[in-house]
Amino acid sequence: MSRLVALVCLPPALALAVAAPGQRPAASTATGVYSEAQAAQGAMLYKDACAACHGETLAGTYEIPALTGRFLRNWSNGSVGTLFDYIGRAMPQMAPGSLTPEDNARIVAYLLKANGMPAGAQPLPADQGALDRIAFAPR
Amino acid sequence: MSEDIGLARRQLLTGSIALSGLSLAGCTTGLARSGPGRTPSGPMLAPMRVSPNELVDVKCCIRPFRAQGCRLDAEQLGDTLVIHNYGHGGSGWSLSWGSAEIAVGKAMSVLPRDIAVVGCGIVGLTAAVVAQRAGLNVTIYAREMFSRTRSVRAFGAWTPSSRIALTEPAGPAFAALWEQMARISWRYFRACLGLPGQPVEFIDSYSLSDTPPRNREHAPATSSFAATGVPQSEGEFAEYDSLVRDIVPSSTNLAAGENPFGTAYARRRSQMHFNFTGYGHMLLSEFFAMGGKFQNRDFHSPADIAALPEKVVINCPGYAARDLWRDQTIIPVRGQTGWLIPQPEAHYGLGYGGVSLLSKSDGVMVMHTDSTLGDMEGVGNSMELPDRSNIEAGLAIVAPLFARMAGGRA
Numbered sequence: 001m002s003r004l005v006a007l008v009c010l011p012p013a014l015a016l017a018v019a020a021p022g023q024r025p026a027a028s029t030a031t032g033v034y035s036e037a038q039a040a041q042g043a044m045l046y047k048d049a050c051a052a053c054h055g056e057t058l059a060g061t062y063e064i065p066a067l068t069g070r071f072l073r074n075w076s077n078g079s080v081g082t083l084f085d086y087i088g089r090a091m092p093q094m095a096p097g098s099l100t101p102e103d104n105a106r107i108v109a110y111l112l113k114a115n116g117m118p119a120g121a122q123p124l125p126a127d128q129g130a131l132d133r134i135a136f137a138p139r
Numbered sequence: 140m141s142e143d144i145g146l147a148r149r150q151l152l153t154g155s156i157a158l159s160g161l162s163l164a165g166c167t168t169g170l171a172r173s174g175p176g177r178t179p180s181g182p183m184l185a186p187m188r189v190s191p192n193e194l195v196d197v198k199c200c201i202r203p204f205r206a207q208g209c210r211l212d213a214e215q216l217g218d219t220l221v222i223h224n225y226g227h228g229g230s231g232w233s234l235s236w237g238s239a240e241i242a243v244g245k246a247m248s249v250l251p252r253d254i255a256v257v258g259c260g261i262v263g264l265t266a267a268v269v270a271q272r273a274g275l276n277v278t279i280y281a282r283e284m285f286s287r288t289r290s291v292r293a294f295g296a297w298t299p300s301s302r303i304a305l306t307e308p309a310g311p312a313f314a315a316l317w318e319q320m321a322r323i324s325w326r327y328f329r330a331c332l333g334l335p336g337q338p339v340e341f342i343d344s345y346s347l348s349d350t351p352p353r354n355r356e357h358a359p360a361t362s363s364f365a366a367t368g369v370p371q372s373e374g375e376f377a378e379y380d381s382l383v384r385d386i387v388p389s390s391t392n393l394a395a396g397e398n399p400f401g402t403a404y405a406r407r408r409s410q411m412h413f414n415f416t417g418y419g420h421m422l423l424s425e426f427f428a429m430g431g432k433f434q435n436r437d438f439h440s441p442a443d444i445a446a447l448p449e450k451v452v453i454n455c456p457g458y459a460a461r462d463l464w465r466d467q468t469i470i471p472v473r474g475q476t477g478w479l480i481p482q483p484e485a486h487y488g489l490g491y492g493g494v495s496l497l498s499k500s501d502g503v504m505v506m507h508t509d510s511t512l513g514d515m516e517g518v519g520n521s522m523e524l525p526d527r528s529n530i531e532a533g534l535a536i537v538a539p540l541f542a543r544m545a546g547g548r549a
Contacts, residue, residue, distance in 0.1 A: 053524060062287065063198075063523070074282070074437035082439050090462040094522040 028135040029080060032120025034109035039119060042110025045103050049092050058114055072115050072138060080124070081132030084108050101126040184399045185485040186541035187496060187503055189534045195502065196478040197525035200292035201471045203458040204228040204518070206364050208304035208313040208377075209238060210466075213245050216445040221452045222246050224262055225460045226469055229301030232293060232413055235261045236327035237320025239269040242453045247273060255280055255449035257438065260290035263455030264422050270453070271429040278449060279426070280436040285419045289457055294476060294506060296497065297387070297411040299324065300379040302472055302514055305364050309377055318382040325386055328411060336417030337500055344410040344488035344497070346390065347402040347540070369470060373513040401543045402491070410488060414500040438463055473517035477505035477530030491540060494533040507533025 027033050047056070053064050060066035065074075075083050088104045090096050099107070105126040113119065116138075125131060205226035214221045224242040227234055243266060246254055252275065256267040259281035267277045285291070299321045304313055331339040346352070360372035370376065380387070388409040398405040427433075438444055441464060444452055454464070461469040481502050488497035495506040507529050508516055 063289075063292065065282075075439075078439065086439060086462065089465075094520075096521070 029117040034124040038109040038123040039113040042106035080134040186544040187485045198292040199475040199525040200289040206305040206308040208309040219445045230303040233299035235265040237323035239266040251451040254451040258455035260288035278432040282437040295413040304377040306377040338418035346406040347491040376514040471521035473520035478502040492536040
């Protein structure tokens with residue numbers, strides 16, 4: 001039910017991105033779309049690739065965005081694919097596009113965990129199309 | 140982000156840094172040594188306090204450079220007309236008003252009543268105010284208010300052709316457009332002089348050196364932007380300052396007895412700069428007083444912008460255009476400034492040994508660059524973390540100047 005509510009609340013353009021006609025019903029980050037092991041791998045990657053700017057605790061700085069709090073509002077109500085795509089081509093800022101899709105998925109898993117999204121049995125896929133069908137929805 | 144970091148680097152002279160925004164070709168002829176000894180002379184100036192103990196901030200930002208010059212074209216996205224206004228390199232502050240005039244003029248062509256402005260840096264906020272003055276209702280959508288944008292991590296002085304374009308890709312049409320923007324901006328800035336909070340002011344800036352200054356000679360280029368997609372040599376960067384030399388103050392060589400710093404060679408010019416705090420307050424006050432609205436938004440794609448209720452949008456995302464608009468013509472150019480405590484008693488600027496100091500209302504700004512790189516410094520570098528050691532090294536270079544001043548006045 002909560003999944004349906006999330007979809008209904010999306011603006012039309014984003015709803016299309018999350019659940020295109022003929023595709024499986026979208027999953028939601030509220031239902032466990034990454035695994036604990038994947039998030040742990042993501043945490044390690046985050047320390048190497050992200051923490052120098054965004055901070056060990058994801059708190060950001062005056063200039064650099066935090067990855068909790070406002071982050072959740074900025075990225076929720078879209079798809080996980082939007083965030084995955086952005087990280088893949090824009091981050092790390094000093095070397096954009098330098099991480100593999102698999103590592104980006106691990107980092108996204110870590111960010112989901114850090115923002116209170118529950119873990120599930122399966123890891124988050126590193127496939128753009130699949131991620132586009134997963135709603136980034138707050139708890 | 141911003142954007143005016145950097146003095147007019149093509150005027151960097153070996154052994155010194157010129158604070159002139161104008162061509163200095165030929166200036167070396169007849170330049171007098173400022174005194175047989177190294178005793179400061181000339182007007183009394185308070186020495187700046189340049190101890191690292193009073194360094195209170197180091198700010199880094201990335202200039203949004205485009206070889207073609209800033210983007211000002213219009214694009215139709217569904218039922219939304221988007222007028223782009225980004226990619227001003229190191230000239231965002233300086234060209235903000237002229238660029239806004241052009242963008243708003245294009246927006247007015249479809250007779251809107253309500254428009255959106257994306258971005259709240261100096262380019263976006265100025266465009267919003269210009270649109271209001273044209274009678275439009277304006278909503279700014281941005282992820283940060285002005286004081287947290289890259290614009291306030293800039294140098295913030297009149298440097299209208301600092302990393303604004305490459306001569307060849309930009310072509311003569313952009314040179315004419317640049318002149319139009321620079322002249323309009325200059326007039327707007329002049330209208331801000333003397334306002335409370337000193338949003339804009341002129342101060343004396345000194346270009347100092349221990350050896351006879353001479354114009355930079357560009358190293359022979361072994362490659363080019365055309366071949367690589369990235370600027371390869373300083374000589375590729377456009378130089379337009381001579382187009383406005385009739386209105387911008389030029390430098391004066393200081394004769395013996397006129398040099399307050401005791402260096403062998405000195406020049407002085409009047410330099411316009413922008414005080415971030417007062418300037419931001421001025422623009423935001425007008426924006427909100429005129430009924431402007433601000434909404435905190437972080438856009439992820441052009442489709443997000445097309446979905447805005449306003450069907451005319453002036454798009455001013457600065458460096459973020461690279462990711463938001465997937466505009467790979469944006470080339471990062473890193474720069475940083477250090478900030479000493481405000482020193483209103485030392486109300487001047489100087490350049491010496493690759494170090495620039497500028498006394499502003501919110502602090503003495505420090506910039507330390509590699510004189511051998513000129514405009515190429517930071518090109519392609521999107522690392523945005525500040526490097527305090529670079530600023531401290533710069534302070535060590537200029538510290539003897541002020542020690543000498545203090546000694547000479549004793």
